[in-house]
Amino acid sequence: IVYTKIVVMSQFLVEPLAVAKIVLHACKYPHTAVNGVLLAEKPSPDSSNSSSKPIVICNTVPLFHSNLNLAPMLEAALMQIEATYKNYAIVGYYQANELLNDASPEGVGAHIYQKIAENSPLPRSLYILVDNKAIDRKCSTIPLIYYQRKEAGQSQKLERLPNSAVAIDDEEDCLETLANLLVRQAYRSLVDFDNHLDDIGLDWTNSRLAEQIRN
Amino acid sequence: MDLGFQKACAELKRIREEGVRDSERVVDLWCDCVSRYTNRLGDEKWALYEQVFISALDCGRLEAADACLVQLSRQFPNSQRIRRYEAMRLEAEDNLDAATEIYKKMYETDKLDSLSRKRLVAVLKARGRSVEAIKELTSYLKDFCTDFEAWLELSELYLNECDYKKAAFCMEELILSNPHHHLYHQRYAEIKYTEGTTESMELAKSYFAQAVRLNPNNMRALFGLLLAAGNCASSTNKSSTSASRRESARLAQWAAAQVAERYRAAGSKAAKFTTSNSSNSSDAASSDVATLALQLSLCCSPTAAAGDASSPSQGQQQPASNPPML
Numbered sequence: 030i031v032y033t034k035i036v037v038m039s040q041f042l043v044e045p046l047a048v049a050k051i052v053l054h055a056c057k058y059p060h061t062a063v064n065g066v067l068l069a070e071k072p073s074p075d076s077s078n079s080s081s082k083p084i085v086i087c088n089t090v091p092l093f094h095s096n097l098n099l100a101p102m103l104e105a106a107l108m109q110i111e112a113t114y115k116n117y118a119i120v121g122y123y124q125a126n127e128l129l130n131d132a133s134p135e136g137v138g139a140h141i142y143q144k145i146a147e148n149s150p151l152p153r154s155l156y157i158l159v160d161n162k163a164i165d166r167k168c169s170t171i172p173l174i175y176y177q178r179k180e181a182g183q184s185q186k187l188e189r190l191p192n193s194a195v196a197i198d199d200e201e202d203c204l205e206t207l208a209n210l211l212v213r214q215a216y217r218s219l220v221d222f223d224n225h226l227d228d229i230g231l232d233w234t235n236s237r238l239a240e241q242i243r244n
Numbered sequence: 245m246d247l248g249f250q251k252a253c254a255e256l257k258r259i260r261e262e263g264v265r266d267s268e269r270v271v272d273l274w275c276d277c278v279s280r281y282t283n284r285l286g287d288e289k290w291a292l293y294e295q296v297f298i299s300a301l302d303c304g305r306l307e308a309a310d311a312c313l314v315q316l317s318r319q320f321p322n323s324q325r326i327r328r329y330e331a332m333r334l335e336a337e338d339n340l341d342a343a344t345e346i347y348k349k350m351y352e353t354d355k356l357d358s359l360s361r362k363r364l365v366a367v368l369k370a371r372g373r374s375v376e377a378i379k380e381l382t383s384y385l386k387d388f389c390t391d392f393e394a395w396l397e398l399s400e401l402y403l404n405e406c407d408y409k410k411a412a413f414c415m416e417e418l419i420l421s422n423p424h425h426h427l428y429h430q431r432y433a434e435i436k437y438t439e440g441t442t443e444s445m446e447l448a449k450s451y452f453a454q455a456v457r458l459n460p461n462n463m464r465a466l467f468g469l470l471l472a473a474g475n476c477a478s479s480t481n482k483s484s485t486s487a488s489r490r491e492s493a494r495l496a497q498w499a500a501a502q503v504a505e506r507y508r509a510a511g512s513k514a515a516k517f518t519t520s521n522s523s524n525s526s527d528a529a530s531s532d533v534a535t536l537a538l539q540l541s542l543c544c545s546p547t548a549a550a551g552d553a554s555s556p557s558q559g560q561q562q563p564a565s566n567p568p569m570l
Contacts, residue, residue, distance in 0.1 A: 060265065060302065096431075098403055100438040101448075105467040128372055137406065214268070226463045229510045 030085065030198050039196040041155050041175075042083040045203035048171060049210055049242050050219065050235065054091040055125035055159045057216035064138060065091040065221070066107070066145065067121030067155060068114060083196065084120060084151055090233065091221035097124075098137035106222045113234065120149045123173075125159035134158045134176050134187050142187075146178055153177065155195070156187060168208040171197055206242060215241065249284065252277035257288070260295050267302035270295060275308060290319060297329060301336040309333060324350065328360055340367050358388050365397070374401055392418060399431070408439045426458035430465045437472055442481040448472040449492065456499075463506065470499035 036042055047067065054063050068088045090110050093102065110119060122145050124138040134142075134156055146154035156176040163172035175190040197203055210216070218238055225233040252273045259266055274296045282289060293312040300309035313333060317326050331346035344367050350360040361384050368377035381398045388394065399414035415432040422428060433451035436444040449472040455465035473496035477489050 096400070096403065096434070098406065098438070099434040100440075101434050101468045101471050102464055104471055128370065131372060136404075226467075229463055229506060 035193075036083060036196045036198070039083050039194055040153060040177075040190070041086060041195045042198055043086045043157075043173075043195060044088070044198045045206055046239055046242050047086050047089045048173070048197060048203055049207055050089045050091060050238075051123050051125075051157060051159060052164065052172060052207055053210060053216040053219045053238075054089075054094075054221060055161070055164065056211065057219050057221075058094040060127075061094050062097055062125060062127040063091065063094045063221070064097050064122065064124040064141070065089050065093075066110065066119045067123060067157065068110075068117040069120040069151060071116055071118045071150060084153055084155075086121065086155065088117070088239075089123060091219060091235075093223045094221060095223060102222070102226065103141065109233075118150050119145055120151050120153075121145065121155035121157065123157035123159065125161060129161050132158065132160065132162075132174065134174075139187055142176075143178060155190075166208065166211050168204045168211065171200065171204065210242070249277055249281050253285070253288075253292075256292060256295065260291065265302070267299035270299035271303055271305050271308055274299075279308075279311075290316065294329075298332075301332055304336065306333075306336065309336070324354070324357070328363065331360075331363065335363075335367060335370070340371060343367060358384070358391065362394065369401070374404060377401055378405070389417075390421065392421070399435075403435070408435055411435050412439075424458060426455045426462055426465065429455040429458065430462060430468065433465070433468055433472070437468060442479055442483065445472055445475050445479070449476050449495070453495065456502075460502070461506070463503070466499050466503050466506070470496055470503060473499060 030036070030042065030044075051065065054065060057063075066089065067086045068090065069084050069086050090106075092106055096102075107119065122138065122142040124134070126133070138158075139156070142154070142156045154177065156178075158174045158176060160172045160174050163170055165172075173195075175192070175195045176187040177190050177194075179186055179188050215238065220231045220233050220235055222233050225231050256270060256273055256278070259270060274292075278285075278292070285292060293316050297309050297312040297316065300306070300312065310333075313326075313329060316329065317323075320326050327346065327350065331343045331350075334340075334343040334346070344364065347360040347364045347367070350357050351364070361380075365377050365381045365384065368374075368380060378398065378401050381394060381401065385391065385394055385398065395414045395418050399411045399418075402408075402411035402414065412432060412435045415428055415435060418425070418428045419432060429451045433448045433455060436451065437448035449469065452465050452469035452472055455462055456469055459465070473492045476484065476492035477496055479489065479492075
């Protein structure tokens with residue numbers, strides 16, 4: 030990670046792997062809403078108070094593409110994620126709405142995000158909403174909108190974060206990678222938790238896809 | 245992509261028969277392998293044109309859609325079905341007013357035209373007017389009460405509005421007409437679980453159990469049973485007896501063992517066909533889940549035994565950390 034001035038001043042830094050998996054998940058199911066969680070490294074117990082450094086969101090787990098507001102499979106998924114990613118914590122949530130023109134983060138997604146934010150070991154949590162209208166094959170911009178809850182204990186409303194609060198690591202390279210992935214239809218090999226429940230042989234950690242993206 | 249004409253047609257046929265929604269693949273297969281050789285197609289030509297038309301609308305490939313529509317309208321002039329496709333073409337261009345006009349006219353001419361009524365619901369949904377969509381779909385179902393697809397859609401519309409009681413009611417209608425369909429039982433159980441009350445959790449447990457009985461390989465039902473039975477076993481509600489809590493704990497342990505068994509089987513299958521790297525991770529993942537499943541069930545038994553002195557053996561297990569419940 031290159032700590033440029035932009036990165037240092039932002040609250041969150043999202044790595045290309047995370048961006049790619051979110052956009053690929055949305056592209057795999059353009060006709061339904063999709064959601065998933067964001068992962069960051071767990072802070073080591075002896076680290077100093079790092080609320081000034083940006084939180085690095087290094088990976089995501091794509092969860093569902095149907096019935097996003099049913100609880101049992103969500104609980105099962107979160108438990109498996111916590112068991113599998115022992116050195117990482119769930120620090121956020123992402124969602125792509127079903128309708129093209131729907132840019133609202135409210136609803137069941139906000140509820141899930143609040144629970145995640147309450148249980149996260151890190152001081153801040155991020156809600157990423159996919160900007161459906163901004164997804165295009167040319168990948169000229171990162172098609173994501175950011176939200177965060179206002180201070181805990183208050184009215185729990187979500188407030189929109191300015192783009193400066195969230196930096197993308199190596200943004201130009203990330204956009205180029207994303208464009209390549211979309212052309213190659215790499216989303217067809219993305220596995221979300223729904224796919225995994227249909228066939229548990231499928232790897233919801235998407236380790237092969239991650240290798241492809243990193244190269 | 246050069247799949248060869250025969251193989252492409254075979255795959256398109258498979259997608260058509262299974263009812264899978266893989267629109268991009270359909271249009272790619274059509275454009276790359278089939279569209280140049282339509283003279284080789286037999287009677288399936290028209291079914292294929294229809295399939296490609298709808299898939300092309302789904303992906304926004306309007307030129308391909310128009311090419312198919314031209315062929316279809318030439319072959320079937322004055323057809324209601326083609327008229328509906330023309331309206332769908334307008335929908336794809338976001339010209340929802342014109343499309344609605346056509347559907348309303350079609351419905352007025354023929355009160356039994358269920359498909360244009362359903363398209364009206366789809367247009368309302370596309371406009372984001374879910375309350376009106378629900379109203380329209382409810383009145384449709386009064387006339388066509390055996391349309392399972394419509395009941396499922398209504399259930400989803402209610403879920404989007406977080407109206408769990410009505411969503412459950414729709415699933416009840418489906419279960420009544422198809423009592424052997426495991427997916428309906430499982431979905432009903434998921435809705436009841438989400439409601440979160442003690443009674444609904446007990447119901448969820450029963451319906452997950454029924455889904456598992458109907459299809460022992462339904463992973464969602466197994467996970468659901470494990471979680472629901474676990475919740476029932478650790479319920480502090482006055483109405484649950486220690487006997488029923490013990491019963492739930494037993495059920496949770498059984499479900500956990502089933503889950504663990506399936507992950508072990510999947511892990512060993514994965515090991516045979518993949519490289520060493522990924523098999524290690526899937527083995528590790530599968531053994532993690534197996535451990536987790538057993539831990540979850542174990543954490544139920546001490547609590548179940550807590551209110552009842554006469555079950556010493558279960559109390560000796562180490563209670564794992566409580567699973568995070570939303």
